[in-house]
Amino acid sequence: MRIKRQKRIGQPLWLDLAIPVGGLLMAFLASGVFLVMMGVSPIEAYREMYYSAFGDSYGLSECMVKAIPLAMTAIALMLSFKMLIWNIGAEGQIFMGAIAATAAVRYFPVEGHWTMMTIMGISAIIAGGIWAAFAGYLRARWNVNEIITTLMMNYIAIHLMDYFVYGPWRDPSSLGFPMTAPFPETAKLVPIGWGRVHSGIFIALALILLAWWVFKMTRWGYEIRVIGENPKAATFAGIDYVKNVVVVMFISGAIAGLAGMSEVAGLQGRLQHGFSGGFGYTAIIVAWLSRLNPLAIAIVSFLMGGLLVGGESLQIVMGLPIASTLVVQGCILFFILAGEFFRRYRIVLVKEEI
Amino acid sequence: MEIIVPILAAAVRSGTPILYATLGEIITEKGGVMNLGLEGLMLLGALSGFAVTSSTGNPWLGVAAAFGIGAFFSLFHAVVCITLGGNQVVSGLALTMLGTGTTAILGINYVGETIKGLTKTTIPFLGELPLVGPVFFDHDPLVYISYALVAFMCWFLWRTKTGLNLRAVGDNPRAADSVGLNVAAIRYAATLIGGGVVAVGGAYMSISYSHMWTEGMSAGRGWIAVALVIFAIWHPARAAFGSYLFGGVEACQLRIQAAGTNIPAPLLLMLPYILTITVLLVISVKKGKGILFGAPAALGTPFYREER
Numbered sequence: 001m002r003i004k005r006q007k008r009i010g011q012p013l014w015l016d017l018a019i020p021v022g023g024l025l026m027a028f029l030a031s032g033v034f035l036v037m038m039g040v041s042p043i044e045a046y047r048e049m050y051y052s053a054f055g056d057s058y059g060l061s062e063c064m065v066k067a068i069p070l071a072m073t074a075i076a077l078m079l080s081f082k083m084l085i086w087n088i089g090a091e092g093q094i095f096m097g098a099i100a101a102t103a104a105v106r107y108f109p110v111e112g113h114w115t116m117m118t119i120m121g122i123s124a125i126i127a128g129g130i131w132a133a134f135a136g137y138l139r140a141r142w143n144v145n146e147i148i149t150t151l152m153m154n155y156i157a158i159h160l161m162d163y164f165v166y167g168p169w170r171d172p173s174s175l176g177f178p179m180t181a182p183f184p185e186t187a188k189l190v191p192i193g194w195g196r197v198h199s200g201i202f203i204a205l206a207l208i209l210l211a212w213w214v215f216k217m218t219r220w221g222y223e224i225r226v227i228g229e230n231p232k233a234a235t236f237a238g239i240d241y242v243k244n245v246v247v248v249m250f251i252s253g254a255i256a257g258l259a260g261m262s263e264v265a266g267l268q269g270r271l272q273h274g275f276s277g278g279f280g281y282t283a284i285i286v287a288w289l290s291r292l293n294p295l296a297i298a299i300v301s302f303l304m305g306g307l308l309v310g311g312e313s314l315q316i317v318m319g320l321p322i323a324s325t326l327v328v329q330g331c332i333l334f335f336i337l338a339g340e341f342f343r344r345y346r347i348v349l350v351k352e353e354i
Numbered sequence: 355m356e357i358i359v360p361i362l363a364a365a366v367r368s369g370t371p372i373l374y375a376t377l378g379e380i381i382t383e384k385g386g387v388m389n390l391g392l393e394g395l396m397l398l399g400a401l402s403g404f405a406v407t408s409s410t411g412n413p414w415l416g417v418a419a420a421f422g423i424g425a426f427f428s429l430f431h432a433v434v435c436i437t438l439g440g441n442q443v444v445s446g447l448a449l450t451m452l453g454t455g456t457t458a459i460l461g462i463n464y465v466g467e468t469i470k471g472l473t474k475t476t477i478p479f480l481g482e483l484p485l486v487g488p489v490f491f492d493h494d495p496l497v498y499i500s501y502a503l504v505a506f507m508c509w510f511l512w513r514t515k516t517g518l519n520l521r522a523v524g525d526n527p528r529a530a531d532s533v534g535l536n537v538a539a540i541r542y543a544a545t546l547i548g549g550g551v552v553a554v555g556g557a558y559m560s561i562s563y564s565h566m567w568t569e570g571m572s573a574g575r576g577w578i579a580v581a582l583v584i585f586a587i588w589h590p591a592r593a594a595f596g597s598y599l600f601g602g603v604e605a606c607q608l609r610i611q612a613a614g615t616n617i618p619a620p621l622l623l624m625l626p627y628i629l630t631i632t633v634l635l636v637i638s639v640k641k642g643k644g645i646l647f648g649a650p651a652a653l654g655t656p657f658y659r660e661e662r
Contacts, residue, residue, distance in 0.1 A: 005658075034456060034459060034460075037460065038459060038460070086443055088447070138631075138634075138635060138638070142635065142638040142639050143638055144631075144634050144635055144638040145581070145584060145634060145638075147390065147443065147580075148577065148580055148581045148584075148630065148631075148634055149631050149634065151574075151577050152574075152577065152578075152581070152627040152628075152630045152631050153627070153631070155574050155624070155627045156624045156627050156628065159620040159621070159623045159624045159627075160620070160624070162620040162623075163618055163620035163621055166618070166620065167618050167620075281447075281451065284444075284447060288444060320459060321458045321459055321462060321569075322458075323454060323455045323458030323459065323569070324455060324458070324459050325455070326451045326452070326454050326455030326458070327451075327452060327455035327456055327459065328455075329451050329455070330394075330448045330449065330450075330451035330452030330453075330455060331448075331452065333444060333445070333447065333448035333451065334430055334434060334445065334448045334452070337434045337438070337440035337441060337444055337445050337448065338433070338434055338438050338440065340438075340440055340441070341438035341439060341440065344439070
């Protein structure tokens with residue numbers, strides 16, 4: 001008897017569900033080891049996480065609060081990943097969107113809520129979009145590794161925000177905390193009456209539907225997929241590679257920028273140091289877990305929101321650092337990647353014949 | 355002269371962790387595997403090195419522990435990328451998340467503690483040379499080991515049979531396989547050893563440089579190293595040059611801050627990242643003009659012998 005790998009011809013539907021679910025379970029199992037090392041009972045920790053996130057209406061609303069930026073950013077990343085452009089810079093694009101939205105509030109304050117929101121939204125779109133399109137252009141034109149450029153630009157964006165909140169934009173009455181003055185009411189996304197959930201949820205939902213429509217129904221969505229699968233064939237088919245990469249990266253960054261605006265205008269009501277908490281990186285997992293499917297992104301963002309809410313409550317109740325959720329996230333990614341193997345191959349036992 | 359020498363010496367000191375990380379990644383990538391988890395591996399090395407040094411009092415045990423932990427965590431990456439043929443970009447990101455998260459949790463107990471660690475040992479004779487002495491030969495032993503590692507890798511990669519085999523596996527796994535090399539085994543070895551070397555770079559930060567552990571202390575150096583591998587066109591000697599260049603920027607930036615200029619600190623902190631992008635851009639534009647390029651041809655692609 002010998003174990004052999006056999007290529008799958010078709011992929012059964014149950015695998016599409018079994019791989020992410022199996023990956024999640026394994027990840028929680030593996031992360032449990034770390035919890036034990038910390039002297040924490042994993043069962044108790046996971047129970048605490050589950051009830052704080054999904055136990056009551058408040059918990060669920062908090063999951064939704066996290067799901068809004070996650071879903072928007074995952075949609076942004078999905079666009080570039082479909083093209084096999086590795087935009088790892090959503091975090092920086094979120095920061096740029098937030099900085100630009102704050103700049104709009106400071107320098108172009110207007111009376112009407114909708115006008116103010118439009119100005120903030122457009123600023124965020126332009127800032128996030130240009131931030132990403134720059135890396136996209138370098139990649140498409142000179143083949144500059146976009147993973148590195150987008151990542152380096154994350155660090156630059158973080159320092160840029162620090163410059164503003166520690167320096168010229170610091171609220172004099174903030175007792176030295178690195179934050180701007182609170183936004184006026186006109187510059188805030190209104191709450192929808194469920195916990196801290198704000199109207200940014202509608203932007204997120206609209207983007208999910210739009211992305212679904214673009215990839216299912218339009219020629220351009222099809223072109224992006226072709227470029228991703230075979231850039232050479234796409235060029236032969238008359239699809240402009242450079243232009244498409246730059247445009248897709250601009251839109252990708254623009255959406256991430258909007259996510260940044262939605263965070264400062266919907267949740268925080270001001271720009272402050274460390275406001276994002278790594279949504280740009282977590283969204284990579286969301287996009288990957290969803291297999292770049294917009295409708296799956298909606299569900300996975302909510303569940304990932306639950307993981308973040310659960311992680312925060314672990315911090316409060318058990319004194320674990322907030323980065324502990326990164327362990328779970330890293331494990332999830334590893335196990336999903338391992339699971340992908342079983343999507344392509346099946347393991348069979350063969351009898352040795354002599 | 356009084357200003358230049360300390361800055362150059364500081365450039366070597368600040369560049370050393372980046373140099374180890376870059377050299378480690380060159381070993382890994384020469385075998386055809388791309389490991390983007392350097393940031394996580396450096397943190398794991400920094401914490402494990404610090405913890406072992408702190409509990410045993412022997413910094414060399416700390417360095418050994420860092421190497422072991424780096425190799426151990428690279429094993430996950432190796433299994434996913436080599437055996438299971440998974441996406442190397444995503445697996446590297448997973449490794450970074452795992453390393454950042456793990457060290458943040460397990461490192462809490464060490465925050466605020468200091469260790470004796472490795473200290474400066476001037477090399478006799480060489481250390482007394484003008485200019486060269488204080489810049490290159492007035493450091494702690496891990497710096498000297500990094501020089502030796504650069505020399506060793508130059509010899510190993512281009513002058514030994516094993517080095518040739520490693521490069522073959524990274525350039526053309528099919529051909530390597532057909533002459534009887536075990537592609538998977540060589541790639542495993544390169545990934546594990548490379549990961550260990552990267553982690554030693556992390557250990558340098560906590561054992562030699564700062565004698566402390568702080569959460570997230572690698573601060574992007576792992577990613578800078580990934581970029582430097584491209585800058586170095588996979589050559590150890592150029593990696594040293596690039597690392598000291600970045601170390602120099604870091605040293606200058608600290609000095610400008612200490613001198614109390616009007617430039618706000620966050621803007622100075624951007625410098626290494628802006629430099630990385632600039633360096634990558636220059637390299638890539640030049641590459642387009644036909645300058646020799648040393649990337650392993652099969653970098654990032656899994657190999658299964660029965661599939662053709």
